[in-house]
Amino acid sequence: MAKWGEGDPRWIVEERPDATNVNNWHWTEKNACQWSKDKLNSLFADLEINDSIMCVQVKELKKCEGEATANNRKAKLIFFYEWDLELEWEGHCAGSDQVVKGRVEIPNLSDENDIDEVTVNVILVDPDRGAIPEKIKGMMRSKGIEVIRSKLEEYVSSLKTDFSQGLILPTKDGSADAKPSGVNTTATKGKTGLNKSSTYKPQVEAKSSGLTISTKQLTMNEEFKCTADELYRAFTVPEMVQAFTRGPAQMVHDVGGRFQMLDTNVEGKFVRLAPPNELEFEWRFKSWPAEHYSLVKLSIEQVSVIVSVMCKSAELRFQSIKGFHFRFRAMLFSNA
Numbered sequence: 001m002a003k004w005g006e007g008d009p010r011w012i013v014e015e016r017p018d019a020t021n022v023n024n025w026h027w028t029e030k031n032a033c034q035w036s037k038d039k040l041n042s043l044f045a046d047l048e049i050n051d052s053i054m055c056v057q058v059k060e061l062k063k064c065e066g067e068a069t070a071n072n073r074k075a076k077l078i079f080f081y082e083w084d085l086e087l088e089w090e091g092h093c094a095g096s097d098q099v100v101k102g103r104v105e106i107p108n109l110s111d112e113n114d115i116d117e118v119t120v121n122v123i124l125v126d127p128d129r130g131a132i133p134e135k136i137k138g139m140m141r142s143k144g145i146e147v148i149r150s151k152l153e154e155y156v157s158s159l160k161t162d163f164s165q166g167l168i169l170p171t172k173d174g175s176a177d178a179k180p181s182g183v184n185t186t187a188t189k190g191k192t193g194l195n196k197s198s199t200y201k202p203q204v205e206a207k208s209s210g211l212t213i214s215t216k217q218l219t220m221n222e223e224f225k226c227t228a229d230e231l232y233r234a235f236t237v238p239e240m241v242q243a244f245t246r247g248p249a250q251m252v253h254d255v256g257g258r259f260q261m262l263d264t265n266v267e268g269k270f271v272r273l274a275p276p277n278e279l280e281f282e283w284r285f286k287s288w289p290a291e292h293y294s295l296v297k298l299s300i301e302q303v304s305v306i307v308s309v310m311c312k313s314a315e316l317r318f319q320s321i322k323g324f325h326f327r328f329r330a331m332l333f334s335n336a
Helices: 034-045 131-163 228-235 238-245 319-332
Strands: 027-029 048-050 054-073 076-093 100-110 121-124 203-207 212-224 249-251 256-259 266-274 278-283 294-304 306-317
Touching: 034 076, 034 131, 034 212, 048 131, 048 256, 054 131, 076 131, 076 228, 121 131, 203 319, 228 278, 228 294, 238 249, 238 256, 294 319
Parallel strands: none
Antiparallel strands: 027 054, 048 054, 054 076, 076 100, 100 121, 203 212, 212 306, 249 256, 256 266, 266 278, 278 294, 294 306
């Protein structure tokens, strides 16, 4: 037994102002979709791009499709965002009354890409109208793209600073500091229960479902120092799931039985149970479209004192591939 004042801080009910989420340990997620749309609209509304003889004004953020979330895990902030944007603009050239119309397509504003890796395509609505449209297009491809990237960078910066306020709750000493964190895919040894001994090597296969939702298949391979039965129960016994996710969990361990975890942010149902070697379940995040699930298949193999597990997830939303990989491992595969 640990002496008074020693031990893991997770065991201690800290004197917090709101008495919730001790030491900011639990996973919390904040939907940033509407905030992001409003922010992007404000950044591009009536934006002007000029040089000595040409002027372009953004008339409308015509398309803004995607999602964004800010997450707190162990007092670290993690951000996921994926946006497909389209701007409509009009341009003029000094000495001419001609109005040139065009659009800018930004299909991959994502946490997976640095700002200079984001695709920015400049397109003329009517390209066959002489030399002036081409001049304005050339200006947009040089100076315009630079200005647009600066606005995208401003959005990302605001998401990580302004929107994330309040995710890290103050402790009894009043501190609530946290630094934004990227996705860490390095395997670590667990401090409780199951001990990991491998690194993450994902295999992603793109595919398209018959729906309008673009999906992928994700494969993960992990190894643990435990028994196959212990690992199986870590996915099916509420008390063990709660221990690894550090949050409430409800589940009915039966074919067709439903489960919820992480304050109902994750839900699903068991499809096939073959303890301790195989487990299949449908899984979804609350932010996904209604009734869209990913089918997860776990194959568990005992090799001496090591358990090898393969996780295959089908019909996984294209926009959620990175978020699923990180959150799935953070909640159930990582105990650090």
